[in-house]
Amino acid sequence: MLSDFPLLTLIIWLPIIFGIAVLATGDDRNASFARWISLTGAILGFLVAIPLYTNFDIATGAMQFVEHRTWFERFNVNYHLGVDGISMPLILLNCFITPLIVVAGWEVIKVRVSQYLGAFLIMSGIVNGVFSSLDAILFYVYWEASLIPMFLIIGIWGGANRVYAAIKFFLYTLLGSLLMLVAFIYLYQASEGSFSIEAYHKLPISMTPQILIFIAFLLAFAVKVPMWPVHTWLPDAHVEAPTGGSVVLAAILLKLGGYGFLRFSLPIVPDASHYLASMMIVLSLIAVVYIGLIALMQADMKKLIAYSSVAHMGFVTLGFFFFNAYGIEGAMVQMISHGFISGAMFLCVGVLYDRLHSRQIADYGGVVNKMPIFAAFFMLFAMANAGLPGTSGFVGEFMVIMSAVQISFWYAFLAATTLIFGAAYTLWMYKRVIFGAVASPAVESLQDISKREFALLAILAIAVLWVGVYPFPLTEVMHTTVEQLLIHIGNSKL
């Protein structure tokens, strides 16, 4: 019975339908009604995703929970869904983050509440669609659709320079993905009329087109991740976005890029991936070292965390292109973990911003005297950001570094500098913001976190510690898929 049940459709459309319902509540007189519907929708969205994990078969690398319906017969476009060990954890991450976003905006967002919450719910459903699409056009539609809610969130609820940031975000990512569409059309021709991603995986392609396709994909995915040097939209977007927007951007939207490499670049054009691997490794290492140094000098907390996100995502792309199990599984764990940690870091900054309306490190100092509970949470997340063992931040970085040593000592050497830089920029910020004597009358007036904020941070703290102490269940589900992927990309398609 269960195998026929359209679980993925439910996971995609339930949040979207709730999102539309929230929009329908209209103006801010019904704000509290909108909040409760959103929370219900978000929690239901998470609950319906749980069977994805409990009924997941870890023994197979094939697609599971597959749904297949014709969409446009003329072009052979299908509503084709399915998940494997790579996409399933990402869907769960997305469904897990959405309720937190709703709660994070609970009292903070006071204008256009229904639209704000509706946008997040709809985006949550769309992102689930991205992760579960097995048809290239369906994927592309979801992919581009996910831009719209985020564009609105930054553009409407953002800070002073929000329009510049929103347009930069939109154009940058849109330009990147257009070439991906071109690649899909080429593959449609080459496969004699198929948009099936799984068919592309098996399609033999000669070297020159492989390289061109790789570059087309690279532009789309590198902008999303973002990789150096196409990262400059991210700090701007983060700084202007409201807290919830930053959390989703860092925790979820960046993962679309990482997912793209695993679903498209590596298996569709494996020879080009091998051929260009050293370039990818160098770009990733620049992200780790160069961005780490830049993060150190930031005066704005959100910018600092944004740059630190770029450095941490550098580990993701780095892990992919070593073509071994430590690297790819490490990169996957890093994506999940970064979802928790960056989300938590942005929430922490949001907690401070909501009180003093400043993101400048210099405006704080001695916060621990007034907000000891908050300081304890922030410490945990800061340490996780610095990759301390026992937190989720360590697992991915550790595995990727272990993977790097197998390929080259110097790759590992550069990657491991994150141990120093990551600790330096995180702890230096922590020291200036949290420690010390009370720095100003504004800090003196701070109140410690409310029950709502406590609940948010506590849930993320549990997630961070759980993955840090016992990552086995997480890697267990991706194990077979990654193994098959490695075998697949080990075979030439020329």
Place this chain on the structure above:
Amino acid sequence: MQKLYLLVPLAPLLGSIIAGLFGRLIGREWSHRVTIGLVFVSLLASIVIFMDVLEGNSYNGTVYTWLMAGDTRFEVGFLIDQLSATMMVVVSLVSLMVHVYTIGYMHDDPGYQRFFSYISLFTFSMMMLVMSNNFLQLFFGWEAVGLVSYLLIGFWYTRPTAIYANMKAFLVNRVGDFGFLLGIGMVLAYFGTLDYVSVFVQAPEIANEKIELISGVPWFVITLICILLFIGAMGKSAQFPLHVWLPDSMEGPTPISALIHAATMVTAGIFMVARMSPLFELSDTALSVILIIGGITTLFMALVAVVQNDIKRVVAYSTLSQLGYMTVALGASAYSAAIFHLMTHAFFKAVLFLGAGSVIIAMHHEQNMQKMGGLKAYMPITYWTMFVAALASAGVPGFSGFFSKDAIIEAVHFANIPGSSFAYFCVLVTVFVTALYTFRLIFMTFHGKPRMDKHTQSHLHESPWVVTVPLVVLAIPTISAGWFIGSMVFGDYFNNVIHVLPQHDAIEKLSAEFTGIGAMMLHALTTAPFWLSIGGIFTAWYLYSARTDIPAKIRARFGLIYNILDRKYYIDELYSWFFAGGTRALGTTLWKFCDIKIIDGFFVNGAARMVVLTASMVRRYQTGYIYHYAFSMIVGILIILTFWLY
């Protein structure tokens, strides 16, 4: 038995969680009762395990699988043998005493519960470190003790010096961990496992493998691995040039200076190298590096201790120097002597620190020895326990430090790898310096005329029992721990745990000469270290008790040397200028120039501006006048016709 193993780390962890999360709820009294009770449980379990190990049992097993990646299992597990059992007893005993002591020392502190939570968390982390049976868990414990050290150095977080010191400690340790993690990566790459026993079994097979880090320059893989691992030890055990964090760590409350920054955590590096003896034995180059680094640390840090006036800083530099002794022992393949000195040092240094803390309480948090003097009359228990510890530290025969230090000096004397003569010189000279600075501390603090103000003097009294009892309890092994040298260093105690190659036979030669502790003490009377030590004590007495006017004259005469020592060779200044300043300058350049100007300014916004510019130019052609369009159509037709005609 296996459940007992779990109890050792988990009991303090539970205590830490209770005191940390529910400290306010259960109050101060119950916070210390719970944590002390649970650390006591840990101590009892450790002792039972130690007894079991003495009977010849050992254990190596997995608790749970942390992670599967590829074909490799990363596990959490315990290796219980003579080495880990010894460490467990030392750690839990010192930890328990420090817990008790804290009741007195932190009595009025608002962060009382938090402090107990931290030190229990430390005990858990340290146990995970020493009980581990694999590199991964070792690294976990390694970083976790670093975290607690960070939290505790910055315990008084409103003090600017404390929050500077804790960040410095963490970052300098991270530099060490950077090497350590790469070393672990190399181990995994070449051995395919992180399990100690499997790695050690395979070690001889890769002894001759080479790697070219720079093409054309082959290195032995094993040498690279050992040096990388040792960089980790240099960070944690504060060896030159990564020693700079330890003196600053004295910003933390005194109990943790005793527990973490003297007795246990800083010895983790020593423990690690001893644990890895099957690897280190295969690389003479790595052993030479260790000897030289250890030698430098031993001598030069001891010299700094002579000019310090802060009572805690004297003890801190003494710790650095003593860690140098242990490192030198490792380099001389005298691993058992290193561990033995680790143990005796843990006891006598804990007494020195806790004693110093007792003095500091009595002096109302005054740490400058120039404002002390004559405390002996007011604080007899503190005085006598510290006096005993000072004798042990100076290496006076009969006390624990004598046996362990003498074994190290003799072992270095017998060592024959490059660097050993330099190290021998260092450890020998340092015997004199150690006796000098230790007794300088005793004389300046406890003897002579009181130099404090009247108000402080009128309040002077011995510390309460929670402070003095730990001092007395720890003073017992300070005297007697050395008597076990027969079995621990020269006997077969560490036989299956520590591996020494036949050609590194220093300890073997010493064992052949050893006939008992009595004979060892008698023999010492005829050797240089004994007279150097007595000379140091005498000099200290002469300069700081008999003729107290001389030190000022010496300082005036040798101003340059005094300044260099007082400024700690200007290493802090150099680091803060070169590393901290350089990194910040580089970060700013990359940010302001590369990121903002070039990438974002030129390419990204430049592209946007190009679009605007092009559009504004192209727009001029859309004038909206029909005759303009008609004109361009005619021109177009003419051009096409021209093409057709020719």
